[in-house]
Ligand SMILES: CC(=O)N[C@H]1[C@@H](OP(=O)(O)O)O[C@H](CO)[C@@H](O)[C@@H]1O
């Protein structure tokens with residue numbers, strides 16, 4: 001038999017073999033959804049194994065570039081688990097592969113799986129069975145089912161001839177995305193390189209804080225709620241090396257401290273607006289940050305008073321607003337400063353939000369004269385949109401977000417910094433502003449939202465501005481809002497348009513929503529099927545809390561009535 005034919009046979013055999021090792025339980029249906037497959041951890045092995053096959057195929061297709069797999073269920077309960085795939089640029093897997101991901105995960109038997117793969121590789125022109133290579137980097141969070149699912153992923157990857165899996169152990173989701181991106185850029189990509197980049201660029205940011213702004217001890221104090229997940233573990237590892245900030249980690253994931261995401265973490269704090277487990281009245285007034293279970297979400301809060309457990313919340317929208325103010329300020333300094341180096345920077349700055357962004361934040365950003373655009377829910381949409389700008393800043397209200405800088409902008413910035421190399425110019429405000437933007441671009445994780453690097457950027461900006469938590473809170477006042485979930489028979493019967501702000505099907509639902517909304521001052525309401533849970537989500541906003549509550553309730557009733 002010719003060598004090629006032999007390889008092809010071997011490839012078929014391996015696929016049939018691995019599929020029979022991970023049969024799909026009957027009645028099981030996976031959907032790639034907003035952010036990968038997610039379900040009860042013990043049931044996830046077939047989907048994770050198939051995600052391994054898919055990641056290896058994606059790497060073959062992209063000429064052996066590294067692709068990533070993260071095993072995590074983020075903010076969901078500890079018993080859940082899931083899998084997300086990172087593309088070679090460190091972003092989410094290209095959306096046009098999602099239908100194949102769905103079909104592969106749900107292939108009912110080994111033969112169906114084999115046929116599906118063979119058809120797909122033919123359509124996509126993937127040179128399967130030839131002399132190709134593929135590499136897949138794997139990370140997982142701290143969940144008890146992580147190791148078991150990692151093994152399923154490894155078996156899936158190894159089912160593709162020529163594929164090579166690299167297990168990077170327990171990592172935050174953003175670390176894995178950063179490593180994939182760095183590896184494909186040909187730069188140092190280990191965990192210690194990631195830490196060094198964070199520590200060094202944070203130090204550089206603080207060195208650029210004007211001397212008159214350096215605040216008191218409270219300004220440097222930060223308590224971090226690690227959600228008993230991997231973010232707390234990693235922060236403990238580096239906090240002593242972060243100078244200029246005093247970090248205390250609670251819910252750090254240490255044995256006995258608590259259960260992952262249970263009564264703690266970014267999702268809990270943002271939704272419940274109460275102090276997470278491990279915080280007490282003694283913490284009143286101190287700036288606190290909360291991460292989710294895989295550390296790709298970040299929100300800030302402050303314990304409001306010693307007598308109740310309420311918090312003042314700073315959500316993703318306000319983190320976005322702080323970042324936008326900072327970036328804009330540096331661009332203004334560069335472009336309006338009469339410096340010896342007569343050079344300006346042309347930069348298109350874009351702000352990306354979803355319909356869940358509080359209306360007050362959008363108004364605030366627009367009042368600053370910024371370009372604000374909307375995408376559907378999910379980092380995969382926001383990130384892609386942000387890449388269209390020289391500097392794109394995006395956040396979901398729940399704390400997923402980051403800043404992306406175009407290569408062209410960064411090289412303009414670098415040349416500006418080089419032009420300032422003479423000593424006299426080094427002292428100029430323009431030079432400092434350019435250096436701040438450069439340090440920020442190195443501190444922030446440009447692959448994906450990262451609670452660790454995001455919180456360090458927040459801390460550096462607050463120190464730069466000499467701002468307290470209160471100053472930050474007062475940027476604008478959130479409009480009262482309410483989110484509800486409605487269980488329906490088939491949530492996919494709701495179809496939305498205009499970045500999910502309008503319903504196109506069922507045909508009369510939008511009219512009903514409009515009618516309800518018209519009854520309220522500053523009323524805004526939309527519904528959409530969740531991409532991670534079997535529910536329809538209702539969001540309402542109005543000038544008073546009771547109004548937002550009642551608008552959400554009446555629209556939820558319409559949804560229930562129409563969809564059962
Ligand atoms: C309203 C909301 O918070 N939706 C979340 C949630 O998506 P849904 O499609 O709404 O279930 O999970 C996504 C993944 O974590 C996150 O990106 C998104 O923001």
Ligand SMILES: [Mg+2]
Nearest residue numbers: 074292294296
């Ligand atoms: Mg997460």
